[in-house]
Structures are given as C-alpha cells and as structure tokens.
Amino acid sequence: MEAIVEKKEMIRQLKEKILTLEGFSTGKDSRQLDFGLGPINAAFPGGAFPMAAIHEFVSPTETCAAAANGFLANLLGTLMNKGRICLWVSVGRRLFPPALKFFGIEPHRVIFIDVKREKDALWVLEQALKCQSLAAVVAELRNISFAESRRLQLAVENSRTTGFLHRQLLHSENTLACVSRWKIRPLASRSEDGLPGVGFSCLEVELEKIRNGRPGVWQFECRDGSFRILPNRHPASLSDSSTKKEQNYA
Amino acid sequence: MPKRYLYLWFRYLATDRMAKNNPELRDKAFLLYAPERGRMVVRAASPALVKEGIVPGMVVADVRAILPDIEVFSSEPETEEKLLNSLAEWCLRFSPAVAPDPPDGLILDISGCPHLWGGEQAYIEAIASRIRQGGYHTQAAIADTIGAAWATVRYGHNPIVAPGKQAAALHSLPPVALRLDKPTLQRMHKLGFQQIKQLMSIPRSNLRRRFGDTLLFRLEQALGNEREFLKPIRPTPVYLERLPCLEPIRTAKGIEIALERLLEMLCQRFFREGKGMRTGILKGYRIDGETVQINIGTNRASRNAAHLFKLFELKISELEPALGIELFTLEATLVEDVSETQEALWSMGSNHETAIAELLDNIAGKVGAAAIHRYLPQPYHWPEHSVKEINSLEGQPETEWPVNRPRPLHLLPSPEPIEVMVVLPDYPPMHFRYRDNLIQVAKADGPERIEQEWWLQNGPPRDYYQVEDKDGARYWLFRLGIYGDAKPQWFIHGFFV
Numbered sequence: 114m115e116a117i118v119e120k121k122e123m124i125r126q127l128k129e130k131i132l133t134l135e136g137f138s139t140g141k142d143s144r145q146l147d148f149g150l151g152p153i154n155a156a157f158p159g160g161a162f163p164m165a166a167i168h169e170f171v172s173p174t175e176t177c178a179a180a181a182n183g184f185l186a187n188l189l190g191t192l193m194n195k196g197r198i199c200l201w202v203s204v205g206r207r208l209f210p211p212a213l214k215f216f217g218i219e220p221h222r223v224i225f226i227d228v229k230r231e232k233d234a235l236w237v238l239e240q241a242l243k244c245q246s247l248a249a250v251v252a253e254l255r256n257i258s259f260a261e262s263r264r265l266q267l268a269v270e271n272s273r274t275t276g277f278l279h280r281q282l283l284h285s286e287n288t289l290a291c292v293s294r295w296k297i298r299p300l301a302s303r304s305e306d307g308l309p310g311v312g313f314s315c316l317e318v319e320l321e322k323i324r325n326g327r328p329g330v331w332q333f334e335c336r337d338g339s340f341r342i343l344p345n346r347h348p349a350s351l352s353d354s355s356t357k358k359e360q361n362y363a
Numbered sequence: 364m365p366k367r368y369l370y371l372w373f374r375y376l377a378t379d380r381m382a383k384n385n386p387e388l389r390d391k392a393f394l395l396y397a398p399e400r401g402r403m404v405v406r407a408a409s410p411a412l413v414k415e416g417i418v419p420g421m422v423v424a425d426v427r428a429i430l431p432d433i434e435v436f437s438s439e440p441e442t443e444e445k446l447l448n449s450l451a452e453w454c455l456r457f458s459p460a461v462a463p464d465p466p467d468g469l470i471l472d473i474s475g476c477p478h479l480w481g482g483e484q485a486y487i488e489a490i491a492s493r494i495r496q497g498g499y500h501t502q503a504a505i506a507d508t509i510g511a512a513w514a515t516v517r518y519g520h521n522p523i524v525a526p527g528k529q530a531a532a533l534h535s536l537p538p539v540a541l542r543l544d545k546p547t548l549q550r551m552h553k554l555g556f557q558q559i560k561q562l563m564s565i566p567r568s569n570l571r572r573r574f575g576d577t578l579l580f581r582l583e584q585a586l587g588n589e590r591e592f593l594k595p596i597r598p599t600p601v602y603l604e605r606l607p608c609l610e611p612i613r614t615a616k617g618i619e620i621a622l623e624r625l626l627e628m629l630c631q632r633f634f635r636e637g638k639g640m641r642t643g644i645l646k647g648y649r650i651d652g653e654t655v656q657i658n659i660g661t662n663r664a665s666r667n668a669a670h671l672f673k674l675f676e677l678k679i680s681e682l683e684p685a686l687g688i689e690l691f692t693l694e695a696t697l698v699e700d701v702s703e704t705q706e707a708l709w710s711m712g713s714n715h716e717t718a719i720a721e722l723l724d725n726i727a728g729k730v731g732a733a734a735i736h737r738y739l740p741q742p743y744h745w746p747e748h749s750v751k752e753i754n755s756l757e758g759q760p761e762t763e764w765p766v767n768r769p770r771p772l773h774l775l776p777s778p779e780p781i782e783v784m785v786v787l788p789d790y791p792p793m794h795f796r797y798r799d800n801l802i803q804v805a806k807a808d809g810p811e812r813i814e815q816e817w818w819l820q821n822g823p824p825r826d827y828y829q830v831e832d833k834d835g836a837r838y839w840l841f842r843l844g845i846y847g848d849a850k851p852q853w854f855i856h857g858f859f860v
Contacts, residue, residue: 176836176858179773183860186772198719209774209857210738210750214764220750221760224719225736226726233730244722246715299835299860302806310808311831314860335860 132158132325148191151342153318158325162188165273166292167242167265171280171321175207178281180316181297182208183216184333185277187340189249190217192275197248200241202226202234204254216338231256242268242276249275255283262289294322303334315343365526367477367505369487370512371454371469375500377407377443381436383498392430395438396423406438410500440466450499451596457490462593468516470509472593477505483523506532509593510585514540530586534560541581547574602638602695604628611650611687618647618679618688623672625693630668639664639701645675647688655682659728662756663720664699670721677728720756740764744813746774746856768811769829771839771857778854781840788846791828795840797855805833810842823851829859 172178210220238252296319304312314335332343382389392411396403403423451463460472477486494501504516511529518540524532583589646656657678738750783792791807809828823844831837837859844851
C-alpha cells in the first residue's frame, strides 16, 4: 500500500517537473489568482489557469468575436486587478472601451495599439510580450504562422506575461504553438421567471485544445460582469464534446 | 506656481555710466543730449540736475539759460543698451530668468527665488544694495505681474505688492503707470482721469470705444488677467552635443558608436540637471555638404542612454551616409524635468511605469505615435462622443466610467444601415437584414432614446434596441428618427456579449 502511495507521489512530482520544463508556471503566483471559472480549472494542467502562456481564441463570426472578447475581458479583469496595465493590439478594432467597465476593467488602464498591417501587429505583440510590467497583452489578428507563434511562446516563457491571440473571421484555421485554443459562442439568454426581453447573456465556452489538460465544453451565464457556470447542462455537454473529439480523431 | 516679478528701474542709467567713467562728474550737474528735429534735447539729467527741476525732454538751450555752468555731453543710446544687457547678465545670479526692458529697466522672473535670501524684503534689499555699491541708482519693486511691478517702481510707494493685491496697489496710481502712449494719456488728462481706479469703475465696452484695445490690454496685463511674456537675456540652455570624426563614417556600426558616445555625453548632462529628453534629432553632416537626420520622440522624458539608443537604432538605416559623415550632432529639441519623486501613475511601481513607457516609445518609433490610444470617459450620452482620446499616459478620468446603461462590447466604427420589418411604430423589429443575412429577432429590450447633443450637432434622436436572435447573438440596433414625420432609417451599431 505504501509503495503505491509513494509511486503516486513520485508521478505527481514528475508531472510537475515536466510542466516546468515545458514552460508552465506551476509556482505560487498562478495558483493565487482565482479566475472564478470553477470547474474549468480541473481542465488546466496543474489545476490552474496557465498564466505565462499564449491562449488562442478563434471566432468564426462577428457575434462570436464579441462573445469571445467578453470572456477574454473577464479573464483580463482578474489579471489586471492590482492596477496593472494591459495592451490591446489590433487591426481594425471593434472594441468599445467603456463597455470594458462592465467586466471590472478600468478602460483607461488599457492601452490600445491600432495598426494597419498584421505584420506590425505581430511585431508590437512580440515586443509587448517581452515586457514584464504588463498584466496581459491581447492581439486581434487574423493570420499568423506556426513559426511566428513559436517566437511568441518563447518571449512569454521569459517574461511570464499572459498573451491572448484573438483570431476573427478566419478563412482557414492553422495549428499554432499556443497552449490552448478556445471557441466561444453566444447562447440564448436566460431570464428569471420567464420575464420578457433580453435576459442575462449566456455563452458556450469550448476549450478545444489545451496542452497537458483536458478539453471540454462549458456553459456560462454572465451576470453583472461576472461569469457563473450553468451547472445543469455541464455534464451532458462534457460527454457531448468527448464524443465529438473522438469523431474528430477517428 | 504663482509667478512673481521684480522690476529694477535704473532711473539715472545714462548719467550713472558717465559718472562711473569720469569720477570727477560725480554729484555734479550735467546732462546728456541728442538732436531731435533740429534742436538739442535733454535725454538724461544727473540727479543733481533733476533736483533743480530739469527733466528729459527739455531743450538744451533753455537749460543753459537757467543754469549757465552745466556740462553737456552727447548721449550714446547703443552703449546704454549694451550696459543694460550686461547688467541683465550680472543679475542672473539672483534669478535664472532676466529680461532687459529698454531703455532703463530689468525684469526678473523671481518665482521661487526670494526664499533663498530669506524673504522678498531681504531679497529686494540685497539686490538694491549690491547694485548701489556698483555705482548705479536703482529702485526695485515686486508684484505678481510685470505691469504692476513697472507701475509700482515708478509711481508707487510700497515696493512689495503682496500676491494677488495688484488691483489695490494700482488704484491710486496715475494712468501713466499703465505704460500707455502719449496721445491716450493726453486724452485721459483732458477727460479728467487722474487715477487708475476711475478707469476700473467704467464699463469695459465704453473704455474700448473711447481709448481702443491697448488700454484694456495694458490694464489686464497689469492686473494679471492677460499673460505677458519675458524675453530672457540668456535663453534656456540648448542641449546639443557634437562629435567630429577624424575619418568620414560610412558604416552603420560607425554611426552606432558615434550615437552611443553622443548619448552618453548628453545623458550625463541630463543627470546633472535633472532633465530628460522628449524629442531628439541626430544629424549627420556629410562631406558632400548635405545633412541627414533622424528624429525620435518619447512618451515620457527619458535620460536612459540604452533606451534612447534603442529608439534611434530603429531608424539608423534611414541615414544615408553617401561618401561619409564627418560630423554628428545630437540635439534634444524638447527637454522636460524628470523628478525623482514623480507621482506614480496608475499606482504601480515606477519601474513598471518606466518599462511600459519605454515599450510604448519603441512602438511609437516603429508604427508611429498615432497608433497608440488611451481613452477617458466624457460626459456625453451619444455613444460616439462618450469617450475622448488622450495622448499622454498620465491622464486620469475626471468622472467615473458609466455603467448604468447597457453598452455593447463591440461597436462598429460607424453605424451600418439595415433593412427591417417592424410591426408597430416604437416596436423593435421582427427581423432585419444585415449583410445579406436575415436575422430573426427572438427577444428585445428597449428603446433607449438618445437625443442629439444640440450644442454639437442637430438631427433626429436615436432609439436604441438591444435584440437577440434565436441563436443567442445579441445586437445593438437603433432607429434614427420617429415614425410619423418621415420614414425613419434603421441601423446596426454594435454587438453585445
């Protein structure tokens, strides 16, 4: 019996070691930040949202892009909580700064860099990811190659800044060296007691890919800028996605 | 910081100079003259002569008739001007900003100086006694404005006008204390204006009609409502470093080395003087006679040589050395104070701020400063006007960001027209067509009416609706205008989360 426990402990330590070798922060800092994501945490390697990493968001339509930015703003709100600054790089930005306040972000703490060419956006993103003083960097761009994304990952591993790549209206998806790929879709809103009108917005959050973690699908409800998981639909959708995955791989 | 000015009046500047050069003239009655319209007119009279009632402007022949044994000399206005300038240079020890006020005055911007001498009274005495030791008669006055100091030194009694009290000090002075031209003064005399307070009690429009804008302008200057600028004798120091080269430089590496040396020299100077660079120009003088240059700008004053080098480095490729560059100059065209205890922006450590400011400098150097945006709330309901862009990194919002009304996370740069189907006026649409997609509306909220801000623009109001289609996508639509007058148009303006 003792041998089994010892083995388990050894495996746990080895897993952590592998994670650190792969550039994940398993230190204290990432565990202390609670993103309020609840059960999603179990899907992440080490049970905590990977901070020194690049996350990819893919939005096929404009409405999905708004939903993804909403989810992103929620994550940013936690990352920026100690009065830190965030950089928002984009080509053809649609984001309306005052709306960030609904997600607990002071919009004047976000510095927007609006460039015309994607090449410039990539350059700015890489420079910004090297800066340790930023809480996070968000980049809205369309085309990025695998090699370019690897450079970004290397920059992040040194500076331990969180990067978000939001790719909108993509013509074709390509694999990137990002830690995760998220797809966020809006769901029909829910109102209490069947009141008329638009209720609280609901989102379907699909974690399509996560390195060393378990992908899954969750449904969230956004109330006053904070996201709450919808528990009743959760198990079904998780099994749903796993079957879908299997189909994809088959 | 409130401004304080000291006016030094050298009443006998010209005659004092003569007396200094010729000691036997001291305490003698003598005068300086200059020809004017074919007559010899007194330009300056020595103190002994002024006691006798001789004033500048009299004819020399008349003076000779009254006092036959006086000495007369021709005046030298250019020498006097030089003398005034050298006195101004000498006064730099009392204040860094000294401006000559020809023909016989000096203006010192003494804001923040007197406390070093132990107060304004001690300061004024120190200056006056030093100048008297030098052999010049002088009078000094301190006031908040140049105009008030000018008036007080010539016509006032108390040399120090307390801060903000210039109006009271001017009250009892004659109108000539306002630095007016002769015709205006004569007209005032004719109309019986003996004191400035009589002028102050008259409505401005009447004064302007009768005496023109100059009088009001001078009055406002003296009272401190209109700004008056000094032309300092010594301009603010120029931050320029030069590096001549033995051999003409033609390689990028050579330019880098030159730049490093120049930056090192300049940054050392910045550290000594507590300054930092905001904009800089690196110029290369080529041996074919042409000049090439690159410019940089920073978001915050910087004296970090490594950082400034990085900014210049991005642009070194733009320098065309041709046959070679023989002289490099580095000039900081805009320099600002860098204080060690700068108030923390965004309540972070100053290391973080510097790092971010340097990152933004890099970005501005590569993609242009116009690409960097920061926003502050503006108290307008019209969505396009509800934010204002600011350039600086320091700006903090004066009002809270509003959250009382729903605003979409994505806003289109300009509203796009849509085709709608509406059951009843004032109802949200049943379905609408946006970019060739027919969208069925399942749920809707609204309207939220936003009127045009009439002081900015005119037009019909917007009625905003928040609608959701059956898939859960949420849109922000509005109707421009009201059904009834004309056919209103519908637009889509944003997307909600």
